[in-house]
Amino acid sequence: MSSSLISAVCGGVMNVIVVLAVAPLCQGVLRKVTARIQSRQGPPLWQPYFDLLKLLGKEDIESGVSPAMQRFTVYLSLAAVLTVACFVPMGFGAPMDGAGDVYLLIYLLTLCGVCTLLAGLAAGSTYSLIGISREMMSMIALEPLFAVALVVGAMHVGSFRLNAVLNGSVYASSGISWSGLIMLGVIVLSFQAFVQRVPFDISEAETELMEGPLMEYSGPKLALFKYAQMSKLVIYSALFVALFVPWGSGLWYPLGWVLFWAKVFVLVLLVTVVAATHARYRIDQAIRYFAGLLAVAFLALILASYGY
Amino acid sequence: MSAVSKLKEALVCLKAGRVTLPYPPQGHPVPPNFRGRPVFDATKCTGCAGCANNCPAREILVFDVCQEIRILKYLGRRCTYCGRCADVCPEKAITMSQEFETGTNQIRDMQQSSELFMSTCQRCGRCFTEPTVLEQLKLKGYRQDDLANERWIFCSRAYLENDAVVDDIRIELD
Amino acid sequence: MLNTLCKKMFGRSLWVYHANSGGCNGCDIEVLNVLTPYYDVERFGIKLVGSPRHADVMLCQGPALRSTAKALQRAYEAMPAPKLVFAIGSCACGGGVWFDSYAVIGPVEKIIPVNYYIPGCPPRPEAIIYGVAVALGLVEKKVAPVQFKSLELPIPRYHPSDLRGSGEMVVYEKMDKV
Numbered sequence: 001m002s003s004s005l006i007s008a009v010c011g012g013v014m015n016v017i018v019v020l021a022v023a024p025l026c027q028g029v030l031r032k033v034t035a036r037i038q039s040r041q042g043p044p045l046w047q048p049y050f051d052l053l054k055l056l057g058k059e060d061i062e063s064g065v066s067p068a069m070q071r072f073t074v075y076l077s078l079a080a081v082l083t084v085a086c087f088v089p090m091g092f093g094a095p096m097d098g099a100g101d102v103y104l105l106i107y108l109l110t111l112c113g114v115c116t117l118l119a120g121l122a123a124g125s126t127y128s129l130i131g132i133s134r135e136m137m138s139m140i141a142l143e144p145l146f147a148v149a150l151v152v153g154a155m156h157v158g159s160f161r162l163n164a165v166l167n168g169s170v171y172a173s174s175g176i177s178w179s180g181l182i183m184l185g186v187i188v189l190s191f192q193a194f195v196q197r198v199p200f201d202i203s204e205a206e207t208e209l210m211e212g213p214l215m216e217y218s219g220p221k222l223a224l225f226k227y228a229q230m231s232k233l234v235i236y237s238a239l240f241v242a243l244f245v246p247w248g249s250g251l252w253y254p255l256g257w258v259l260f261w262a263k264v265f266v267l268v269l270l271v272t273v274v275a276a277t278h279a280r281y282r283i284d285q286a287i288r289y290f291a292g293l294l295a296v297a298f299l300a301l302i303l304a305s306y307g308y
Numbered sequence: 309m310s311a312v313s314k315l316k317e318a319l320v321c322l323k324a325g326r327v328t329l330p331y332p333p334q335g336h337p338v339p340p341n342f343r344g345r346p347v348f349d350a351t352k353c354t355g356c357a358g359c360a361n362n363c364p365a366r367e368i369l370v371f372d373v374c375q376e377i378r379i380l381k382y383l384g385r386r387c388t389y390c391g392r393c394a395d396v397c398p399e400k401a402i403t404m405s406q407e408f409e410t411g412t413n414q415i416r417d418m419q420q421s422s423e424l425f426m427s428t429c430q431r432c433g434r435c436f437t438e439p440t441v442l443e444q445l446k447l448k449g450y451r452q453d454d455l456a457n458e459r460w461i462f463c464s465r466a467y468l469e470n471d472a473v474v475d476d477i478r479i480e481l482d
Numbered sequence: 483m484l485n486t487l488c489k490k491m492f493g494r495s496l497w498v499y500h501a502n503s504g505g506c507n508g509c510d511i512e513v514l515n516v517l518t519p520y521y522d523v524e525r526f527g528i529k530l531v532g533s534p535r536h537a538d539v540m541l542c543q544g545p546a547l548r549s550t551a552k553a554l555q556r557a558y559e560a561m562p563a564p565k566l567v568f569a570i571g572s573c574a575c576g577g578g579v580w581f582d583s584y585a586v587i588g589p590v591e592k593i594i595p596v597n598y599y600i601p602g603c604p605p606r607p608e609a610i611i612y613g614v615a616v617a618l619g620l621v622e623k624k625v626a627p628v629q630f631k632s633l634e635l636p637i638p639r640y641h642p643s644d645l646r647g648s649g650e651m652v653v654y655e656k657m658d659k660v
Contacts, residue, residue, distance in 0.1 A: 031524075037321050040519030041328040043527050050495040050527060054538070057488025059562040061535060211532050218535040218562040277314040328522040332615050335608045350630035365572070365579045384625075385576025385589065388603035411600045411613025412623045415575055418601060422630035 011095025012086035019085040022261075023230035024048035029265075030233075030272045037276040048230065055223035064216040065124030073122055074221045077115035077228045081235060084108045088238045089166055091257030101160040106147045112232060113139045116203065119225070120213030131212025134283045135203035141290035142193050146239075148297040149183045152304040153243060156180070166239070168246035179304035184244050186297050190290065191240065195233045197271055199278040200286055237267040343389045343404040348382055350422035352401035355380065359393035359402060368393065369453035378426050381455055384410070384418020492538065492564060493618050495527035499537030499561070503554045503590065505544020508604040509571035513541060515607045523611060526618065534560040542590045545573040545580055551593050558594040566617065569596045570610060572603045 028045040035042020064070055086096045087105055113135070120132030153169035154160050156177065170180035193200035203212045214225055241263045281289065329335055338344075355378045360368040365386040371379045394402040410418065502510055516523045517530060531537050534557045546554060558567070567590075572578050574590045581588060590596060600613035615621045 035522075035524065036326070037318050038519050039321055039324040039327050040522040041326055041525045042522070043524050047495060047527050050491045051497075051529075053488050053491040054495050057485065057492065058538070058564070061560070061562050063535070063560075211536065214536075215533045216535060222536060273315065273318050277318050327519050328525065329520060331521065331608055331611055332621055345625075348628075348630075365576075365581065367576075383576070384601060386572050386578055386581055387601065388572055388579055390603075407624070408602060408606050408609040409612040410602070410605075410609065410625050411598060411616045412625050413598050413616070415599045415601075417623070417625045417627055420628040420630075423632060425632045 008095050008099070011092070015085045015088070015090055015095055016082045018090060019082065019231050019234050020227070023227065023234045024052060026233055026237075026264075026268050027230045029268055030275070033269060033272040034276040037273070048226075052223050052227060055226070056220050058219035060219040060221065064122055066122050069122035070119070070217065070221065073115050073118040074217070074224045077112060077119065078224050078231075080108055080111040080115060081228045081231045084112070084235050084239075085231070087162055087166075088235060089163075089242050090238055091260035094162060094166065101162060102150045102154050102165055103160065105162065106143075106150060109146060110139075110143050112228070113143060115228075116213050119217070120203075123213065123216035125216055127211075127215050128213045131203045131215075135213065137283060138193065138200070138202055138286055138290065141287055141294060142190065144294060145186060145190050145290070145297055146194065148301050149187055149243060152179050152183050152300055155301075155304045166242040166246075168243070170243060178308045179300040180244075182296060182300040182303070186293050186300070187240065187244065190293055191236070191267075192271060192274055193286070193290070194236045195271060196229060197233075197275040199275075199281045201280065202283050202286060233268065233271070234264065237264045237271075240267060338406050338408075342406050342408075343391050344407040345384070345389070345405055345410060345418075346382070346387070346391075346393060346402050347405045348380075348420045348422060349401045349403070350424065352399045353380065353397075353422060353424060354399055354401075355424040355426050356398065358396045358398065362392045362396045364388065364390060364392065369455055369458070371453055371455045372426075373423075375428060376426050378424050379421060379455065380424065381419065381421040383458055384420070385415050385458075387418075489564075495529075496538050496566075496614075496618075497529050497531045497536055498539045498541055499531055499534045499557070500541045500543070501534075501554060501557050502543045503545070503550040504547035504586075505571065505573050509543040509573070509602075512602075512604045512607055512610060513543065513570065516610050521607045521611060523614065526614070528614070534558075535562065537561055538564070539566045539568060540594075541568050541570055542574045542594075542596070543570045544590075545577050546587045546590050546593045547585050548587055549585070551587055554590070554593050566597045567594055568598045568600060568613065568617070570600045570602075570613075571605060572601050575599045575601045578603070 025045065025048075027048040028043070031047060032042045032045055062070075084105065087094050087100060087108075116135055117132045117139075120128040120135070149170065150165060153165045153172075156172040156179075157164045157169040159165075170183055171177045172180075190200075192198070196204065204214060214222065217225060238260075241260060245263055357368075357370045357378075357380065360366075360370045360380065365388055367383055367385070367387045369381045369383070371381070373379060389404070391404050394400075394404050412418070500510070500513060515521060528539075534540065538561070540558060540561060542554070558565075569575050569590050573580065574596075577586060577589045580586045587593065598613055598617050600610055602609050605613075612621065616623045
């Protein structure tokens with residue numbers, strides 16, 4: 001019992017370290033490919049590492065309505081994102097499978113979004129409040145989409161355990177899995193919003209809102225927030241791969257591990273290409289878009305409950 | 309569909325390659341009429357101070373130390389590179405070069421000052437005086453710009469009746 | 483050790499906040515040009531941010547006006563240390579042609595301390611990149627003060643105090659010393 005606990009904890013720590021190491025690299029790839037699409041040279045691939053190190057060395061100005069709450073939300077957001085990393089299989093099985101089920105995952109994913117709201121509230125300036133009101137509106141329409149995908153997978157497999165669900169379970173019904181394919185389409189169409197990229201980065205719109213909820217954070221707090229955002233890209237990609245594109249992850253080490261990171265890389269490239277060629281949506285356009293997707297997702301849920 | 313058109317847009321942009329100029333090693337060639345920093349050739353200058361009279365930013369200051377020595381100082385701070393000084397100079401002592409790489413951490417680096425000998429009349433040893441007082445007022449040397457504080461004396465301050473305080477910032481007027 | 487690493491990384495990723503305190507927007511457009519693909523300054527790691535709290539460098543443009551002086555000072559104080567200020571354009575370096583207007587206090591350095599000056603009206607995008615490169619230590623600065631002094635006075639001078647006589651018969655006394 002204790003050895004499995006120790007191995008689970010070590011596996012979780014390994015996952016966290018891997019996510020922390022790879023997240024700025026994915027962001028660097030994103031910036032570089034965006035620059036190449038815009039016909040310019042772009043920053044070096046290691047640029048986000050330099051950015052984070054520089055931010056850690058700056059002075060920390062405590063401003064905003066409640067600085068203690070600001071500190072709390074910074075740590076909470078990074079902690080929530082890294083906790084999700086412990087539940088996601090990254091080429092191997094997920095290290096902490098037995099510690100929670102699908103509901104815990106949904107809760108943690110929503111917590112990552114709520115941390116942005118808390119951050120903006122703790123700052124308390126006008127731009128932050130506008131940013132978090134828009135983030136709240138889009139979260140209401142957005143978070144159920146991933147939850148429905150996980151629940152559809154759980155319904156097909158018949159259990160809420162993570163090691164069963166995060167294994168391509170959406171395709172597990174008898175015959176062609178219509179609900180699985182519908183959910184694949186829905187999540188692909190709304191993936192940009194989960195990782196907070198154009199066209200759906202409404203709350204952190206630089207040109208409109210002076211970076212919204214993050215406006216009052218400087219120095220190390222900003223570094224941790226940016227780290228949390230970068231890690232979200234990796235974690236959502238990993239979840240997507242585990243849920244919808246799991247083929248090949250059962251291969252023996254290191255082939256399965258390499259295949260997993262190749263799939264994540266392809267997903268990051270897709271996110272980049274879409275982000276570089278689109279304009280940002282207005283909040284009402286985004287809500288209408290998500291509402292349509294939500295209706296389709298509920299259709300998929302109904303189909304799944306009938307076994308299709 | 310718009311998704312396909314966006315992907316086509318990405319491919320088209322990728323085909324354009326990399327248009328970034330590899331500056332600072334090598335940049336875009338300068339257009340032929342480009343006006344960069346003015347360069348003052350003090351060996352040709354006669355000290356007429358026509359450039360100082362015509363500078364719209366009052367960037368060229370004149371100070372007569374004594375009858376024979378005149379200091380002409382070009383501070384590079386406010387120069388708008390208009391080229392009026394080069395147009396007006398009768399001896400063509402000012403050329404608008406094509407230098408634009410003038411970033412510096414001390415604005416004093418942009419100064420060009422020259423101490424010139426003004427010759428006096430060889431018979432009586434005095435400089436010529438203008439016939440009327442009005443003409444004398446127009447003489448550059450009569451004005452004696454304040455070189456130490458780098459300011460042009462005829463700065464009109466009539467509009468500021470009392471101390472210049474904006475909220476709680478004290479402004480030193482000239 | 484982490485401290486020195488962070489200090490060294492300061493030059494590799496500068497985040498820029500653009501503050502226009504009353505200029506004509508000519509230098510604004512040149513700064514915007516610098517961020518376009520042709521002159522691409524992002525390859526040095528420089529990024530434009532929307533809030534002074536995120537920024538390392540403030541690009542000041544336009545002279546300091548009486549109406550915007552307080553706002554400029556507050557934006558400067560909102561930046562976390564270590565910070566740099568670049569004054570771009572002749573209005574920010576010395577007040578420009580408006581230096582004696584009723585609305586203008588003067589150059590930007592009367593309100594906030596300036597680290598680097600990039601004169602020009604407006605400075606070419608290459609000039610702005612050159613100034614940034616000087617600040618990063620990549621190139622040497624090319625300007626230095628120039629002073630010209632006549633070492634010896636070229637022709638003999640005649641002082642009124644050395645003249646003797648009056649009317650037609652005015653004689654220069656130090657004839658032999660000329």
